[in-house]
Amino acid sequence: MSALSDHAGACTLSFDALASLLEQIFLRHGTSSEVARTLAENCAAAERDGAHSHGVFRIPGYVSTLKSGWVDGQAVPVVEDVASGFLRVDACNGFAQPALAAARPLLIEKARSAGIAVLAIRNSHHFAALWPDVEPFAYEGLVALSVVNSMTCVVPHGADRPLFGTNPIAFAAPRADGEPIVFDLATSAIAHGDVQIAAGKGELLPPGMGVDSLGQPTRDPKAILEGGALLPFGGHKGSALSMMVELLAAALTGGNFSFEFDWSNHPGAKTPWTGQLLIVIDPSKAAGQSFAERSQELVRQMHGVGLRRLPGDRRHRERSKSNERGITLDEQTIAQLRALAGQ
Amino acid sequence: MSALSDHAGACTLSFDALASLLEQIFLRHGTSSEVARTLAENCAAAERDGAHSHGVFRIPGYVSTLKSGWVDGQAVPVVEDVASGFLRVDACNGFAQPALAAARPLLIEKARSAGIAVLAIRNSHHFAALWPDVEPFAYEGLVALSVVNSMTCVVPHGADRPLFGTNPIAFAAPRADGEPIVFDLATSAIAHGDVQIAAGKGELLPPGMGVDSLGQPTRDPKAILEGGALLPFGGHKGSALSMMVELLAAALTGGNFSFEFDWSNHPGAKTPWTGQLLIVIDPSKAAGQSFAERSQELVRQMHGVGLRRLPGDRRHRERSKSNERGITLDEQTIAQLRALAGQ
Known part of the structure; x- marks a missing residue:
């Protein structure tokens, strides 16, 4: 691993160097090589893109969860082909990202053939940002929507006590002359x-x-x-969307609701054991001008009414900066990560 | 039509009597009998359910739009079967509701066969509430999501001037021991x-x-x-969802964005000429316990944390009341409607 100390207290790493360090950490804490690589790249990408709350900040949580025996880092997801537009994956108490990776080629094939396809992941742990799950579909020219429920920490609007998770919604769509349009918002x-x-x-x-x-x-x-x-965002409206996420990500997948799992026998467990839903649409089936040109026109008009920053713009700026200059972490964080990797 | 004057200044009508009066109004202003029946029942249902902003309040807008020549009240929608999960309808400058009605049987068939199906309506005018478009799918045991864009009147978060429409999102899901879970929220x-x-x-x-x-x-x-x-609801999050609605309801259907149509040559025109997207999912394809039992469990838990009113509860209460006692309108409104019907 090459880490250049650029100024007092900070280190700069390449994406590959950071991903490789994180991969070592996952491997050392009992995951399969497949799972280690998938989670390491996911986490390094969040750090690279300036999404710090889902970057290396998450590593201690992953480690304590793996140590607690709450999640199966060796799980091999089972893909179930249910109908021409419906795929399921039993993540077998493993992480959601390897489950998505296992189903992804068939999901894309179904979306292109049927025009739309849904992937229902259950029995899965999602501890990462949601946009990395949808963005790659937009690079394939597809439109993707995903929801994942988490753990009871949000009070439904009008209720007294928490029930819903932070239940994010992520969306990605291609556009003609630029990076895809991508957003990822917690309904909290x-x-x-x-x-x-x-x-x-x-x-x-x-x-x-x-x-x-x-x-x-x-x-x-x-x-x-x-x-x-x-609290939910936007009062009763955000609350209704959070409820919808529970229904889509848990009831429609066969996963747990945010309030259904009990990790009290696994001290250190941090990853919610729930479900995730993805809907992928092939816009080449739409009438009229190409979708990517239409989405480009929308972006042009958004800039025209004075919008300076699109959803995702900051991420792409941070990504370019990181790709050019490397990813900067403070020395204490680097030392902590190296210790977890056994270096 | 039977209208019982129940107290000074108010009249009570049955649903059928109101729908029949509204149907006469549509017919008298040049719609086909199919379109008249569809719109009359939609509008009477909103009034019956206490959704006054989409009930008879809308009738003068429908009438002035039909008079202006902006919309084709005789349009016959053309259904295009594109793929095993993708249906399109060219509403031919007519209303969106007859377009949905024309495609509905095939949409349900596709959803049940493929597990998920999408309906992309373009070249359509939507001037009604959105929940009546999704609720019937839940009564068939299906989960439905719909979005429709409208006309420039919402300033994107961070912009200076309006661009988006009020762009509602509606969702419906069946549950075991009660009315479906249904919400309909403007992203404004x-x-x-x-x-x-x-x-x-x-x-x-x-x-x-x-x-x-x-x-x-x-x-x-x-x-x-x-x-x-x-303004959008919930700051940048509601704004991102409103942008998504533009992409799904216009770019993915071949319809107009909210800012693209020009009705300046049609004084009196009120109905946005855009597009609508519906996604219908068959939850019988999901793993685990039946979806309707799972959604019932979510409702039970929502009540358990102190939630007294679910989304849609007020509508069902108003509906029961109206079905029992009739729909009450003030005499001035009734007189206005009768005049429009030529009675």
């Missing part, structure tokens, strides 16, 4: 990882993000993490 | 019809709903309607 007012990061830094959150253990509004991230809960 | 902070109703009543809106013609925040519904614009 704030992502759980961002609350953890704020707690670590001792920062207050903006108002309206969460409640304390008594159900009272709070801006203290620690009060949210210690017995409190998050 | 408030529905356009509700702004019009508030303007009519001279009421102020809650903060955060819209801006005036100078782009400044305002609570005055008239300032929003006269050169102002709406």
Whole structure:
């Protein structure tokens, strides 16, 4: 691994060097080589793209989960071909990303042939950002939508106590003259990882993000993490979308709802054991001008009304910067990662 | 038509009586009998269910649009069978509801066979609530999602000027021991019809709903309607979803974006000329316990954390009340409707 110390307290690594270091960590904590590579690349990509709450920040959580025996790092996903547009995967208590990788070629084939296809992953653990699951489909000229439920930490609008997970929705679509249009949004007012990061830094959150253990509004991230809960974004509308994510990602896959799993016998477990749904559409079946040209026109018009930043723009800027100059991590983080890798 | 005057200034009609009155209005303004029946039942159902912003309140808009020659009330939709999971309809400048009705049997057949199917409607006018388009699929045991774009009146988050429509998302799912779970939410902070109703009543809106013609925040519904614009719900997240609706309902159907049609030569035209997308999934293809039992369990747990009202509950309560006691309208409205029907 080549790490260049560029200034006091910080190190710069190439994407491959970071992915390789993370792969060693996963392998050393009992995953198969397939799972190690998939998760390492996923996590390094989030760090590369500036999505720090889903980058190397997640590694200690992965490690403690693997140590706890909660997840099977050796699981081999079982793909079930149910109908011309319907695929299922039993992730067998393993991670969701290798389950998606196993089904991906057939999913793309079905989407191109039927015009639309759905992938229902169950019995899976998703601990990463969701956009890396949809973005690759857009590079293939396809439109993709994915939802994943997580763990009880969001109070449904109008309820007293938490029930839903942060339940993100991610979407990707190709466009003619630029990077795909991609967004990934938690249906909670704030992502759980961002609350953890704020707690670590001792920062207050903006108002309206969460409640304390008594159900009272709070801006203290620690009060949210210690017995409190998050609120949905956008009031009853975000809450309805979060409910939809529970139905699609759990009820429609055969996975657990966010409130159904019990990890109390696995201290250190951090990864929600739920389900994930992906819908992939082939826009070449649509009428009229090519989809990618139409989406390009929408982007052009969005810029025309004064929008400077599209969803995903910051990620692409960070990605370019990282590809050019490398990924910068502080020395303490690097040392921690090396120790976990046994280096 | 039987209308019972129940107290001073109000009349009560049965659903059939209201639908029949509305049908006469559509027929008298040049629609085919098929279109008249479809739109009349849709509009009467909204009124019956207490969705007043999409009930008889919409009739003058339908009438002025038909008079303007903007929409073809006689259009016969053309269904195109593209792939095992992909259907298209050219609504031929007619209304979206007859286009959906024409494609519905084949859409259900495809969803049951392929596991998922998509219906892409283009060249269509949607001036109604969206939940009536998805709810019937849930009664067939299917899960349905629909999006429709409308007309430029929402400022994308971070932009200066409006571009998107109110772009609603509607979802319906069956459940074992009760009415389907159904929601229909505008991705704008408030529905356009509700702004019009508030303007009519001279009421102020809650903060955060819209801006005036100078782009400044305002609570005055008239300032929003006269050169102002709406904001998306939930900041950048609602804005991203609204963008997704443009892509799915217009780019993926071959329909117009919300900013693409020009009705300036048709004074009185009110119906956006865009597109609509429906995705229908057969949950019997899912693994595990039946979907309807799982969704019932989610509802049970939502009540368990203190949620008193589910999305759609108010609609079902209003529907029961209307079915029992009839639909109440004020005498002025009834007189107006009768005049439009030529009675």
